[in-house]
Amino acid sequence: MTQQVNDAVNCPKCHQEQTFTLYLPVNATLDPALKGKLLKGDLFKVTCEKCGHQFAVMYPLLYHDMDKQFMIQMSENARPAEDATRFRLGQNYRMRCVGDPDHLEEKIPIFDEEMDDRAVEFVKLMLRQGPPAKGDSMQSPALLFAGISKNHPRGPQLFFVTWPPDRKTCLAVSWSDYERYVTIFDKEFAGAGSGRGRWERVEEDYTIRLEADRGRPAPPEK
Ligand SMILES: [Zn+2]
Numbered sequence: 001m002t003q004q005v006n007d008a009v010n011c012p013k014c015h016q017e018q019t020f021t022l023y024l025p026v027n028a029t030l031d032p033a034l035k036g037k038l039l040k041g042d043l044f045k046v047t048c049e050k051c052g053h054q055f056a057v058m059y060p061l062l063y064h065d066m067d068k069q070f071m072i073q074m075s076e077n078a079r080p081a082e083d084a085t086r087f088r089l090g091q092n093y094r095m096r097c098v099g100d101p102d103h104l105e106e107k108i109p110i111f112d113e114e115m116d117d118r119a120v121e122f123v124k125l126m127l128r129q130g131p132p133a134k135g136d137s138m139q140s141p142a143l144l145f146a147g148i149s150k151n152h153p154r155g156p157q158l159f160f161v162t163w164p165p166d167r168k169t170c171l172a173v174s175w176s177d178y179e180r181y182v183t184i185f186d187k188e189f190a191g192a193g194s195g196r197g198r199w200e201r202v203e204e205d206y207t208i209r210l211e212a213d214r215g216r217p218a219p220p221e222k
Pocket of ligand 1: 014
């Protein structure tokens, strides 16, 4: 089961000390209710017992889904912690590092939907860069995957929101376009392998890094 550890935190407003529960790791297979709390952002939130002020507490969190075979390490340096590397995971496992709770909450539904997160990042890059003539539009805000609408009138759609800070601007990509990007990704970046069996940080600059690694001119960075 998920191990719980209590730690003391101080309210940044009134300095009241209180107990905060850390979960090490969050095992979605054994504890689906805890997964629900995580996706709502509740595992990083504290409401001060004295003044009612809400504040966030960051701590390295390891997320493990044994059924879907993936593990995500969230930590400020976006590297797998020692606890994470101790697991003996099969070659089919997807292991990812992310640097903040928003990207952790983004990855989980991508893997829950059995999608390729590398192709999703490729889609985001294309959305931000626009057609080749607008190659400098990486100035636009970063994007977060926000879910799939399966019953959309135009067929299944992937949704993305701007991040940070507003999450207001919403962009949609059809499932068929996503599949097209998967095909392009697999063809263009065959050398990247399957994206399984090793720890990787897969964010928007992933394909830019792949381009750079194979010595091709990389698309403009922001
Ligand atoms: Zn307080």
